[in-house]
Amino acid sequence: xxxxxxxTKVYETGEVPVHALRGVDLRVAKGEFVAVVGPSGSGKSTLxxxxxxxxxxxxxxxFINGRDLLRMSDLERTELRKTHVGFVFQKYNLLPTLTAEExxxxxxxxxxxxxxxxxxxxxxILQHLHITGRMHHKPRALSGGEQQRVAIARAIVxxxxxxxxxxxxxxxxxxxxxAVLTILRDLNARLNQTILMITHxxxxxxxxxxxxxxxxxxxVDESLPGASPHDTNRPKxxx
Amino acid sequence: MIxxxxxxxxxxxxxxxxxxxxxxxxxxxxxxxxxGLSDGTFGEMQERSRGTGADIxxxxxxxxxxxxxxxxxxGKELVAKVRQQPHVKIATGVLVQGIGNFQxxxxxxxxxxxxxxxGFTYIEGGPFQHPNDLMIDANFARFRKLHVGEPLDLGNGxxxxxxxxxxxxxxxxxxxxxxxxxxxxxxTNQVSAVYVxxxxxxxxxxVKDQLQKLLDDYVILTMxxxxxxxxxDNVPLVKGFTNxxxxxxxxxxxxxxxxxxxxAVLERTREIxxxxxLGASPGYxxxxxxxxxxxxxxxxxxxxxxxxxxxxxxxHFVLPPxxxxxxxxxxxxxxxxxxxxxxxxxxxxxxxxxxxxxxxEALSYD
Ligand SMILES: Nc1ncnc2c1ncn2[C@@H]1O[C@H](COP(=O)(O)OP(=O)(O)O)[C@@H](O)[C@H]1O
Ligand SMILES: [Mg+2]
Numbered sequence: 001x002x003x004x005x006x007x008t009k010v011y012e013t014g015e016v017p018v019h020a021l022r023g024v025d026l027r028v029a030k031g032e033f034v035a036v037v038g039p040s041g042s043g044k045s046t047l048x049x050x051x052x053x054x055x056x057x058x059x060x061x062x063f064i065n066g067r068d069l070l071r072m073s074d075l076e077r078t079e080l081r082k083t084h085v086g087f088v089f090q091k092y093n094l095l096p097t098l099t100a101e102e103x104x105x106x107x108x109x110x111x112x113x114x115x116x117x118x119x120x121x122x123x124x125i126l127q128h129l130h131i132t133g134r135m136h137h138k139p140r141a142l143s144g145g146e147q148q149r150v151a152i153a154r155a156i157v158x159x160x161x162x163x164x165x166x167x168x169x170x171x172x173x174x175x176x177x178x179a180v181l182t183i184l185r186d187l188n189a190r191l192n193q194t195i196l197m198i199t200h201x202x203x204x205x206x207x208x209x210x211x212x213x214x215x216x217x218x219x220v221d222e223s224l225p226g227a228s229p230h231d232t233n234r235p236k237x238x239x
Numbered sequence: 240m241i242x243x244x245x246x247x248x249x250x251x252x253x254x255x256x257x258x259x260x261x262x263x264x265x266x267x268x269x270x271x272x273x274x275g276l277s278d279g280t281f282g283e284m285q286e287r288s289r290g291t292g293a294d295i296x297x298x299x300x301x302x303x304x305x306x307x308x309x310x311x312x313x314g315k316e317l318v319a320k321v322r323q324q325p326h327v328k329i330a331t332g333v334l335v336q337g338i339g340n341f342q343x344x345x346x347x348x349x350x351x352x353x354x355x356x357x358g359f360t361y362i363e364g365g366p367f368q369h370p371n372d373l374m375i376d377a378n379f380a381r382f383r384k385l386h387v388g389e390p391l392d393l394g395n396g397x398x399x400x401x402x403x404x405x406x407x408x409x410x411x412x413x414x415x416x417x418x419x420x421x422x423x424x425x426x427t428n429q430v431s432a433v434y435v436x437x438x439x440x441x442x443x444x445x446v447k448d449q450l451q452k453l454l455d456d457y458v459i460l461t462m463x464x465x466x467x468x469x470x471x472d473n474v475p476l477v478k479g480f481t482n483x484x485x486x487x488x489x490x491x492x493x494x495x496x497x498x499x500x501x502x503a504v505l506e507r508t509r510e511i512x513x514x515x516x517l518g519a520s521p522g523y524x525x526x527x528x529x530x531x532x533x534x535x536x537x538x539x540x541x542x543x544x545x546x547x548x549x550x551x552x553x554x555h556f557v558l559p560p561x562x563x564x565x566x567x568x569x570x571x572x573x574x575x576x577x578x579x580x581x582x583x584x585x586x587x588x589x590x591x592x593x594x595x596x597x598x599x600e601a602l603s604y605d
Contacts, residue, residue, distance in 0.1 A: 049599050052516070054515070054516060054598045054599050055598075055599055075520070078515075078518060078519075078520045078521075079518070080518075081515070081516065081517065081518035082517070082518025082519075082520075083518070087516045087517075089516075089602065093509070093512075093513045093516070093602065094513075095244070095510055095513055095514075096251075096510070097244070097247035097248055097250070097251045097510075098243065098244060098247055102240065102243055102244075102247075105240050105243075106240050106241075106243075106244060106514075106517070107517045107518075108240075109240035109241060110514070110517050110518050110519045110523060111518060114240050154517075
């Protein structure tokens with residue numbers, strides 16, 4: 001479902017070009033839950049931003065469901081964000097002026113689906129997120145854990161092929177971290193949701209099927225922790 | 240949903256929104272007041288002309304509606320000659336004597352005037368008794384707080400005595416007897432206009448032609464022509480002034496919205512990044528900002544219309560009696576359009592700036 005080979009990204013914004021990615025190769029199958037770890041500045045977020053269509057790749061092949069991101073125009077990448085990916089960030093990134101419910105609704109509106117009723121799967125998920133009682137509150141009235149759960153709901157409301165979570169537990173205490181990670185694992189199992197998650201925390205990484213380690217813009221190590229993948233037909237890990 | 244966001248954004252900064260709306264509102268009030276004043280004042284002028292009961296008006300050569308270019312000599316003989324014309328029922332000469340401040344005293348023959356339009360309705364006092372008697376209409380009386388029996392100096396050295404306060408709507412606001420007024424102003428036997436009433440309205444065109452033949456280069460107008468000419472379109476100064484105010488309103492509306500939206504975009508960098516991460520296109524982001532500007536313009540216009548009534552009430556106490564302000568609902572959509580054009584133009588630059596903003600930078604912005 002995701003195929004990346006020889007991906008590079010050079011930021012030309014500053015005085016000197018920054019080689020954020022120097023040839024990334026990675027394959028992720030549908031239904032996989034992959035943790036991405038590595039030191040700060042190793043290019044993890046950049047990889048996510050490319051996969052999420054927020055910035056174009058410099059060179060190499062990046063395919064999501066067969067769609068080539070290298071050749072995409074700005075408009076097509078906007079379309080990709082709208083329909084194929086959902087983001088969860090460390091800082092929750094809810095719109096502060098809208099309630100939790102409206103934050104979810106605006107994502108549906110942007111995707112042009114606000115007239116359709118919420119599907120049953122999603123309603124069930126809302127129950128599991130334990131935020132149904134908090135839906136009419138604005139973000140500042142919600143705890144960090146609640147905000148992140150709302151952000152997760154928003155990220156998946158349009159049923160994206162890929163969920164990208166960039167340090168989703170980075171701002172949370174242990175209890176809330178565990179809740180969020182459990183939810184992600186639950187989503188993965190329940191909806192066969194493909195998830196990529198950046199984390200610094202080995203315990204968090206343990207929730208994923210496997211862990212990919214990055215350093216200096218490359219993937220240096222892939223390992224399979226104990227957890228067995230949900231999708232048994234998963235192809236051999238590419239490299 | 241997008242409207243929810245737009246509304247919440249405006250609500251999020253209530254003071255800024257309120258101030259912007261008031262600024263836009265002041266522009267709207269300004270436009271509506273200017274137009275209301277000229278419409279009201281011209282309307283009243285028309286009303287007074289109609290109130291004479293005349294069908295035809297004779298004026299000196301080269302006269303315009305607003306301006307008399309001097310008087311006509313031999314007033315009595317002129318009036319007598321006009322009266323002899325077939326189908327002329329009544330003719331009466333009037334001396335219009337300016338006293339500054341766009342005001343004037345009309346010297347009339349009370350008996351003829353009464354024959355033509357039924358005469359005055361007296362609120363206080365009664366007809367002229369003495370040469371220095373002056374009748375004033377109720378608006379003038381209210382503005383200057385005058386009553387019958389009080390002396391009045393109109394700045395010309397004469398000591399007028401108020402003999403009556405009458406209902407407004409007939410020719411003028413200040414009336415004296417024709418002959419004494421002529422004497423006072425060394426205009427013996429001069430008149431500024433002759434008002435003519437015809438036996439049957441069907442004969443108006445014929446009488447008009449007849450009079451034109453008789454009086455050659457005098458300006459002869461039917462009442463309808465006169466009324467049509469009493470319009471803001473014939474007073475370039477007022478029309479020009481109105482256009483200047485509209486222009487200033489457009490620019491101010493533009494600047495207010497530009498500044499408001501610009502600061503809004505700066506402080507919402509992260510929110511815009513979030514919208515983009517959710518897949519919002521540049522058009523969607525621009526749309527949010529434009530809708531905000533439109534809503535602001537609508538709120539401002541409504542506030543402005545409301546404020547017009549406040550300003551009208553206030554002006555009521557300070558307006559000189561020859562100026563009247565009326566509400567001009569037909570200008571509300573025009574005022575709204577002016578606010579909208581200014582607002583939308585003002586939102587374009589901030590909107591495009593927001594739409595072009597880099598999502599990643601915006602998301603890493605604190
Ligand atoms: N928008 C950007 N412009 C310029 N350089 C950037 C930008 N984003 C990231 N970088 C640089 O790219 C490198 C990789 O950053 P990042 O992908 O954020 O790493 P990580 O998420 O692993 O900490 C860093 O050196 C960072 O400074
Ligand atoms: Mg990062």
